[in-house]
Amino acid sequence: MTTPDLSRRGAVFSLAAALAAPIGSARGATPPPTQHGKSEPDTSHPEPADRPGASTKPAPKTAADDLYRPWLHFTPATGFMNDPNGMVFDGTHYHLYYQFDPFAPYAGRVHWGHAISTDMLHWQDQPIAIPQTPAGEAFSGSAVIDAKNTCGLFTTPLTPAPQTPPSQTPPAQPQAAPIPTPGANLVAIYTRASARNQSQYLAWSTDNGRTFTEYHTPVLDIGSNSFRDPKVFFHTPTGRWIMVLAKSREHKVGIYGSIDLIHWMMLSDFGPTGLLGVDYECPNLIEVPFDEGGTRWVMFVSVNPGAPQGGSITQYFVGDFNGTEFIAHETTIGLTDFAKDNYALQCFDNMPNDEAVGIAWLSNWQYCEELPNKAWRGVMTLPRTLSLTRDHGGWIRLVQMPRGIETLRDRQIAKPLTHLDAGTSQQTPLPAGVPVELNLHITMDERPQGLEPGDKGRAGRFIIVFANENGETLSIGFDAFSSQIWLDRSDLHGFTQPFFTGQFSTALQPDKRDVTFRLVLDACTLELFVDGGTSVGTALVFPSAPLTELRLEASGAGATIHGLEVHTLKKAMDRPGIPA
């Protein structure tokens, strides 16, 4: 390894330069967007003049954009968002960067958007952090706090990064909130992607992640156009930085080491293993607490397309990391979700107490560019605390639970309920458009004697139904006598598309009749955590009107209700379409 050449360390980004960058996407054949629709031009947002031929304003807002806008889940004010990036805690704020085009309703021209938060729920928008440049789009990557300045780039303070003139602020991007200075030594590592090459770049920030200066050359380039999404962390036992990234078409995760974040040495490959699909993307390697004590290393690998459920999926492997190699304990694989809108999971770096917390993109490449909302597209999952537990079969499995949403609870609206007889239901009205959290623990009664198995409605099922005035329903059900659950969004009529699968299901521990549900329903999102987060279903949902009734139904057998809470949740985000 050699000392980095600090004489020509890099270029400070300006948004003007970003917006003047050449267009075109390496991720699929994305032609230049043109003007959308034929409605009146929206003149409320300034339109940079230096981006010839490209649309520089969001698609006109429609009713769908408001109807489907979550109140808690992070969404971009305008434009298209996909993978979470650069997730790091700087000592004061959590940073969420993300794949972003502020104008288009489609993927392409990828910049790094940016938001900060002190609780991972209330996010404050920041200016675009890393733009597309002539070297390529700014594809996914990660961020670390280089407290010891191992990269050497923080020793000679740069001239402060130029602030973006207001006239070139992307539309609906609020002014940045003040970030305390002096900043943590925040370093981003990400992929510059052109049609021919994907190489890893580094940029550092002296203002706590608000603006970045890019190192003048790639820090890792193997001449591949299928080599992306670096996730970096510091491995204390070996005293070096570790990068995992996808050799996408080879279905391998490359593992590299570095002492300075700039010079990287190949250590090993993980894979191919498990479900391959077409591309591996967005690997994450993280130490996750195990409820039997200690931790285990978990390798997350996103796959797209080609998931068994269709399109995009994230699989994981539990094992050990010795500083050089990741060794999976078994050749079994887990999936982070039994539905299909949970992709590109990334975990926060530099977390206090080594808490494992991740956020994923709540969508699927099969339909993310065709959703009914168009002025904004893309939503993140809630932050989720990750842990490990042993399942009924003895396998170590991922546990995911939403983090911190108790702080958003407003009114408890559930009616008392201790038992539902077979064939009965209980209705509770829901305030239109307001997010709700449901917590429920039930035990189905024993199977009635003399019933034949199987036929519809006689099988012993507990069903949670969200319904609206148009007769549409979203159902989550427990089939007690096969110990399976389902999530059925097929009776919502706000969006249909051949890849937008209606039904999902998974198997719980066999031969048990009790189950716990925790779910958050927030506009176009449903996050379902079953049996303490050991089974998770994450789904986009598009009712044609708000879901204003909660119905609990017992079918085929009765059910004892051990606990039932339904809370409305307060908004966490300020966004167009969310009441003030």
Added chain:
Amino acid sequence: MTTPDLSRRGAVFSLAAALAAPIGSARGATPPPTQHGKSEPDTSHPEPADRPGASTKPAPKTAADDLYRPWLHFTPATGFMNDPNGMVFDGTHYHLYYQFDPFAPYAGRVHWGHAISTDMLHWQDQPIAIPQTPAGEAFSGSAVIDAKNTCGLFTTPLTPAPQTPPSQTPPAQPQAAPIPTPGANLVAIYTRASARNQSQYLAWSTDNGRTFTEYHTPVLDIGSNSFRDPKVFFHTPTGRWIMVLAKSREHKVGIYGSIDLIHWMMLSDFGPTGLLGVDYECPNLIEVPFDEGGTRWVMFVSVNPGAPQGGSITQYFVGDFNGTEFIAHETTIGLTDFAKDNYALQCFDNMPNDEAVGIAWLSNWQYCEELPNKAWRGVMTLPRTLSLTRDHGGWIRLVQMPRGIETLRDRQIAKPLTHLDAGTSQQTPLPAGVPVELNLHITMDERPQGLEPGDKGRAGRFIIVFANENGETLSIGFDAFSSQIWLDRSDLHGFTQPFFTGQFSTALQPDKRDVTFRLVLDACTLELFVDGGTSVGTALVFPSAPLTELRLEASGAGATIHGLEVHTLKKAMDRPGIPA
């Protein structure tokens, strides 16, 4: 190993004994069936008097039973059928045994049904071959031809097995077709299942598989209630019989060896690996031709419930078998299907030229007991020739193609078509209820310039639609610019159930715009073979009325039609509901 005690070799089965056997199912908590419905008693079938308390006639036939009855696919005349069993070629006939209750519309009281064929398409029913006994139900297993009488059981001819009196013949089971004698030395190995134990039994047949004598004790019993579905074959290099069977809850495939089919020695375990679900079932280990030369061993493992698509699925691993251990080449896994109605694949033993041919159960445990047809339930896939090829990523993948259906072609009904412009379609009427085979090869035109990506109808899709007079559609589509295909049965309204997933999809080789489809639509079955059988979708389909129109549509871009053939297919099966 010791010589078997031939002095008390076993008991010859009679159907009278079978029908008098205790009832109750070890596979799930299946209570005794009672009389179905309130319609007039059906007195057309004799009802054995010796089965107290149990329903001994099929459910009354309804219109659905006729509407959904396939003409080609094997179905039971009445009753409930699941896994294929005992598949073997005896030199003249192919034998298909199957998990069967001739009376109930639900699983339970499992016998081995039996049919024979000379082409795997035209099947002749045989009497029940192996009944439930006090030792347990007759769960899944396999059959081999013990030509050298390694078991020693064929040396002392038994008294001919008693013929079943006509009055005790199961309803609608035609008289057995004559089978040539002397018979091949056919041996069945299967699981006797009670609530507490699953052990492996052997039975031999001196009349070519028509009747069996059961060996007096289990041939393999480890005291487990989760140990089943033995598949046996002769391994020539080591000169011994090999049995693979499921240690279901341990997610292992046990591999055992024997020189006489009676005494078995544990050789190794395969697994746990891949997707675990709740139970492993129905393993199959077979040498499959590889199109680059030679063969590879493939281990098929069925999993239920807990498939990513929900419920039941079959995964496979490509590797080597050295006579003792199966070693997968990689830790990658494949799924036999991208839909979810393809379970418990079994391959024929003793095939000429070592052809690899399999048949699977065309259903899913999530809904097989709730389907709209009730007087008969359960359908097998068409026989499929299996081979291996390397996919675009270099991975060795299973190829499945239907076997021999060309012989059933009747009329070619496709209209000439060489190109479909974007936004246009071609309609062809289909004869109601008659099975059709479609063969199609297309190339989508290049993406039109200036189109934005993504939005519905602009993405470049070729769609095969089957429609009916009620406006229902079954669609199979190719999204050319993401190289994915879908199968969408959600617009058919003959059956809905929360686990009956509507949409399935998979990814083809990326960045190619041409695709081949071969499909057979036969009443409630759709079998789809894409790109030469490298991607296969198998789905139950329940339109409320026959699909009487074929529509080919090009959307977003035009398509060149290189080849289009649509044949009606002649019936292969005589069954209630199929015209004479």
